[in-house]
Amino acid sequence: MNIRINQLGYTPSMRKTAVLQGRPADTLQVVDGSGEIVMTVPISPDSAQIWGDDVYSADFSALTQPGFYVLRCGDIASWPFSIEERPYASCLTALVDMLYYQRCGEDLRPELGGFAHPACHTGPARVYGTQELVEVTGGWHDAGDFGRYIVPAAKTIADLMLAWQWNKDAFVPGLTRLPEEMRYELEWMLKMQRADGGVYHKVTCALFCDMVMPHEETAELILCPVSTTATGDFAACMAMASRFYAGIDAAFAARMKEAAVRAWNFLDRTGPMLFKNPEGIRTGEYDDVTDEDERLFAHIELALATGEEKYADAALRALETIDRSAAPLGWADVRGYAAIEGLALTGKAGSLCREWLLGVADSLLARINAYGITMTESLPWGSNMDVSNDGMILAQAYALTGDMRYRIAAEQQLHYILGVNAVGYCFVTGFGSKRVLHPHHRASVVNGTPQPGMLSGGPASGLMDPAAQEHLQGAPAGKSFIDDHGSYSTNEICIYWNSPLIALIAALS
Secondary structure, eight states, X not given: OOEEOOTTOBOTTSOOEEEEESOSSSEEEEEETTSOEEEEEEOOSSOEEETTEEEEEEEOTTOOSOEEEEEXXXXXXXOOEXXXXXXXXXXXXXXXXXXXXXXXXXXXXXXXXXXXXXXXXXXXXXXXXXXXXXXXXXXXXXXXXXXXXXXXXXXXXXXXXXXXXXXXXXXXXXXXXXXXXXXXHHHHHHHTBOTTSOBBOEEXXXXXXXXXXXXXXXXXXXXXXXXXXXXXXXXXXXXHHHHHTTTTOHHHHHHHHHHHHHHHHHHHTOOOOOOOOOTTOOSOOOOOSOOHHHHHHHHHHHHHXXXXXXXXXXXXXXXXXXXXXXXXXXXXXXXXXXXXXXXXXXXXXXHHHHHHHHHHHHHHHHHOOTTSOSOOSOOOTTHHHHHHHHHHHHXXXXXXXXXXXXXXXXXXXXXXXXXXXXXXXXXXXXXSSSBOOOOBOHXXXXXTSOOSSOBBOOOOTTOOSHHHHHHOTTOOGGGOOOOOTTOHHHHBBBHHHHHHHHHHHHHHX
16 A cells, blocks of 8 residues: 555644655545545655655545544555544553553553463563672563663653653553552662662663573563763752652652662762663663763753752753753754753743744755655654654654644654654554554464564664665665564564654654
């Protein structure tokens, strides 16, 4: 099918644009569930050349009547889609439920069928290079492996808190409620802090295990050294969460605020301690080249959580010197969270953040391609995270200004994830007509069926795994994807890939 549409559908008020690879006719027909042609729309006469195709578009935004439809162009038809008020509700619930499926250290409930398993990784972890044992059970497995890492955990939690802040009414409880699920991760993060305030970077085994269920990984757990990137992210995340939970559980909120202050004090007296895997450790590194962005994020969140002038002053000084030409929402670069959360600061700091965020949103608008996303020449590992991140920035710009250009562009990022892309996949497992069936996720491989509600990493143009090297040689950037569990660079899953999509759907719901 080369008529690309959002396979989960559209709300009545959305701009709706199909993308066609080729132009076999001048018009596109909208056909309802009874087979009746309800609308005919023109296909653009001009094409955009992208990723080896001549791409055309057709706008069917005038279709607002709820129902089920397909688009037809000659003998070619799109996948079916719906027009309804809440087309993404079940997908949003599944995306949150994925976090429950990723729980470590707990028996997963039997109603999960093949994904139920006994508690895993329940023993203490040894601090690298010592014989000291620390109890760090809990939290979420990070990705298709069973490691637990502070830096991506903080990104995940920040996204989820923003999602709830932007639109808590979008969330229908599934296996758990979002605040309850976030707390499971936060409780684990608290265990990762040393008495002096520093935060261990990660807890994993020395090596990635084979394709087994979580409770079948029984090698020694190792706590890797403290880093200032992990400590900065932890400080920011705990301060942010202390405000989030203040009205839910005051005692828990106070614990997190105290932990955030201890982490900030550690940073204040410590220079950069950037993480590299120590000898013998081969699991995810989550390394960085600077901790300036993590420190800025921590300054802003401590200022908001405590109201103390020293944190606000530190935030303003950092805002005046940090590079504000981009606002990434990544695990390695958290400037985007500083920009978004800094909007709540008073005076010059808040003004700088508003100017920063809107400037970045405008730069995103200028780069949007024929598929609606901002990346064309190359797509990185986890490109679908970047697409969702861009959507978050654009949605926030819309919330600040009411400018529909930002809203439409934010919606385009969602449409891309759910089907308007060069390979025609809905990238969330369990959803869409052309869905991902073989993600790089150990439990899914063992069970022979994909766990639902996981966002695949998506096209990555660097040929960074053996499966990609075998099957994707010469593929253009947007088509560098293979639905194969061996392709961890294009088809792995991560908690911090789900989380920005959760935030984007919440913002647009």
